[in-house]
Amino acid sequence: MGNFDQKVNKFLEIFIEQNGYAKVVEGLRNTIMIAVLGLIIGIVIGTVIAAVRVIPKYKVLPKVLNGFCSFYVGLFRGTPIVVQLLVFYYVMLPLMGIRISGLQVAILVFGLNSGAYISEIMRGGILSVDAGQMEAGRAVGLGYWTTMLRIVIPQAVKNILPTMGNEFIALIKETSVVSFVGAADLYVAFNYIGSNSYEFMVPYLVMAIIYIILVLIISAGIKIMERSLRKSDRRN
């Protein structure tokens, strides 16, 4: 094990003395930022898409919107996230003449991508709410969108919270590919330490542990949220 001690020492040397910790902190910040902002964008997009897709379709506008949303979901679920990152960074944005950093592209793409997944989760959640809730809202004279926002979606969110937690965890882990477009996340930070010490065993081990800790914290947070949302339920 003497060998391993040596490796740990090398890691600590880079980590502490050669500003490795600053890189790690920056990477951690970026990873969390991409995942959190991505999730927020995703929730907004996903909710809108889900609400559009459950509108009764006998008018033209909902039909057109529904078609567009299906296309969007199909597109983003049908391609790997790495491909989406690359296409956005090297094809779409240059063609549109927009110059933004890799980090911003990562946030955008993760938002759009998780929007597609969350829309399906949300749709399931909305469909799981008894149709009578919508009927009751309409019957007292509230409009479709008012009822949706005040009655149906709050109940749907409660139902899908565990699945949503899954999505967030997946998002955190998937962010490890953003180095493809030059965003500095956790992987980049530890890769830097590894390449400087020619020793990858310890850095990657530490990286794995950090990811696990992140996910454990998120799971705990979701559990707390669930408990507070279960107020109106009998299952406590």
Added chain:
Amino acid sequence: MIDVINLRKQFGDVQVLNGISIKIEKGDIMCVIGPSGSGKSTFLRCLNCMEDPTGGSIIFHGEDIADMKVDINKHRRKMGMVFQHFNLFNNKTVIQNIMLAPVFVQCQDLKKAKRKNSLTKLTNVFRKAQNKKELVPITTTKAQIKKEAYEHAMSLLKRIGLEEKADVYPSTLSGGQKQRVAIVRALAMNPEVILFDEPTSALDPEMVGEVLDLMKALAKEGMTMIIVTHEMGFAREVANKVLFIDEGQILESGAPEEFFGNPKNPRLKEFLSKVL
């Protein structure tokens, strides 16, 4: 008050309502009975366009609400509805259930008036002194709307004896309590007519009484009610008009004494012999 003319409803190829015409006057207590699948619930749900009619018209306040272009929400506020499965908002407490719609609607009106006023004020700047436009008078505030709605809701809850349940969630109420809250929720909008869709069918037998008592009290106060029900005793006692619907048509209608005492239609006779 409500004039139903040749109402038709189709689900796909199935013709559920086959031309129903009936006039409902103010103060009417109309019970609708019929075998299951006869279209009586569909008839009721068409009255406030929960199901869009595929033909015919429903004249309410001089407007055909079967027309897709009218603002149906405006009319629904004047037509309360009570469901078989209560459909209380699960994510709202009892008092919030009752207050939600009145507060929302009034706040929306307030917002509209304010927006209109600010537009008028802006355009008034460019008008001469003598032809300045008048502002819409705003007599209330959001807080006051909420306060009044709360007081109204509490008085309604007091009436059904559930004021101590104001802040609990519907999931903790019994079926009878839920249905009474649902009736009160409809009342909170001060509707002109309430539609009841089998209000006691999902209740335990011992809770049917409390709901029917509340409905009887409403009937005595002169509320117009249209009730789809299987409670023949209730129909006989409270209604002033009873309809028998089968296969999407009104087969017989009349005052309850005549209707139950001397039914003429053979289908109605058969139906009554089974249920009475």
